[in-house]
Amino acid sequence: MDTKKSYADAYKDCAWVDFASLEAFMEDALVHSGIPQADAKVIGNVLIESDKRGIDSHGIGRLKPIYIDRIDEGIMNPVTTIDVIKDEKTAAVLDANNGMGHVAGVKAMQMAIDKAKEYGMGMVVVRNSNHYGIAGYFVTMATEEGMIGVTGTNARPSIAPTFGVENMLGTNPLTWGLPTDEEFPFVLDCATSVSQRGKIEVYGRAGKELPPGWVIGEDGSTRTDTAQVLKDLTTGHAALTPLGGIGEQGGGYKGYGYATVVEILSAALADGAWMKQLNGTDDKGNHIPYPLGHFFIAIDPAFFMGREVFKKIAGTICRELRDSRKAPGNDRIYTAGEKEWEAWQYRKEHGCPVPPSLQKTMITLRDRFKLDYHWDFEKN
Template sequence: MSNQDVYLPVDFLLEFIKECFVAFGTPPEDAQICADVMIASDLRGIESHGIGRLRYYYDRLITGQHDVNTKIDVIRESPTTAVLDGNHGLGMVIAKYAMNLAIEKAHTYGMGSVAVRNSTHFGIAGYYPSMAVDAGMVGFAFTNARPSVCPTFGTMPMLGTNPIAFGAPTDEPFPYLFDAATPIVQRGLIERFVREDKPAQEGWLVDPENKYLTDPKEILAALVKGDAAFLPLGGIGETMGGHKGYGLATIVEILSASLQTGAFLSALSGVNPDGSPAHFKVGHFFMALNIESFVDLEDFKRTTGSILRELRASRKAPGEERIYTAGEKEYETEIRVRRDGVRLPPNLQKDLIFVRDKLGLSQYEFPF
């Protein structure tokens, strides 16, 4: 076991992730989707949702909270909309199907929206607007999640991390791609800090007495018991706009539950009243807008690119060398990760060995 970071090639890890899902009984084509979504996170530098989440999925597949075979039912459909039931299958498979359906409808009718109920964790939200961007469209993705965020002036975890993701094509080498949770930080970052033995910052989470929490191991244990809560964007109270993050998270909850009569808030805990594991019943919402229904695609790209360039060229704060727009850092990170490999800190190395050995994938030899 190495006591330092190790970097492994993207293609090697992509194949390993796929084979882990196949070993559970997931059909190879679905396993490939899961691997693609997870490695896309590492490529973009979002280590909280990449291969670092492999143990997370292993644990939930073992308990049956995620079903290895994904069956998707169409509950209601119109030319521009659909409601799907994911039957507790693999969220990444369900979400890709839903976004493809929204894109298909937008190709024909200019807009497509798909609501999903009874799904599971779908990886990084930004993966799905990227699909729309590749089709020459604007894309949106939203999802609710197990309770972990308190409302403004509260301390009980009620809302999920409820990300908002938006993507738009540009005339630059990379799209505009915004993907952010609605609390200040999300659970995946705390999980990463546990692996890296780093503390959380004050101001991210509070206990029932509204005191800040910083020990990541204590935080994860307290989250399970409902004794810790992430603060919404803006932090405690309204002075710095905490009510705005709270409002955005609630919008995501409505889109991810009300349009599909799905589960919400405390019903997403993944735990039965007796403490046993339960299905998470996560909801999603996707939208695709066909740009050609509004303006010429090349005109849209040029205008959007000009907006981003003007933002980046604006006056910089003293000591700052560069202004970024969403998606730019991720584009540069992907170039580096494809060249140098995915970073695996020591605790993540342990997780990969654990999953490999449990699934009998001894043909994968790690250099640690």
């Protein structure tokens, strides 16, 4: 694959903005929304990491609709106060008090890592939190320490159970990060649905129809009308399909099962909220907080056969997979985390692609907060 050509084609309508100014802009906008400077720096770092990895659904595109708008509505606390409910040798329970999920997530994963350094494993759960950005950010906190990282989070109901059409479960990623002896770790960061709301929003901004099989309607058939789907996902008139798709033929029960595992772990260990309690509306239709739960696990290979042994074998497995026979018409096999690493190799030289709709949002926030930012795309 010609990476440069494919990126140029994929983002031909976008303006490219350097990461340093984009991250600074997000931090400044967050501070002007009432978030303390130190916390804004944490959140900005999580968001920009998404854009660096090519995960366009969870970076600058989430700044206004998920965070600033919810702060404006009064359903998310800009100041994050974290209570330690329980703290044992290898386990802890935190309450984020409806604060910023990124801040709670970084604290929780660091606690899990510190416990793993001392005891081999650590697990920390969080309740009453909010959307925490890309799950992959937290597992790479562990891989950077030579450890295995695991995290999951529940979310507002989006997925219909197999043989159902009602959105009951969140997109609930079950995310793993494994250190390797390569330039990048193995990071499996994906929703337990065929697609997720953020990717559908990307399609919406581009004015594109959805691929068949991503969304199921109330009549049990697939939906592709992106703009109406985004509305109907919120009102419960459409639902995402679990990994494997509609019904059992493609293994949809597997995605449904894993989404349920994440839901239970995100709620039950911390005595937190689940499923319809995360709808974000009360019985009168008023917007209310989304009291999400997260879990974070760190495992130190040093307590097994050693970090270097683990990394060498993990890297060898990845290389053997990539070197295996290719299907006709395909010249590469990827392992998890490789495409994100390649996206960064390109983007660290070119910056972040910003589509026209997002350019307007950035200008709106800049003008609202009277920030001193000027971008090349304004000249066009």
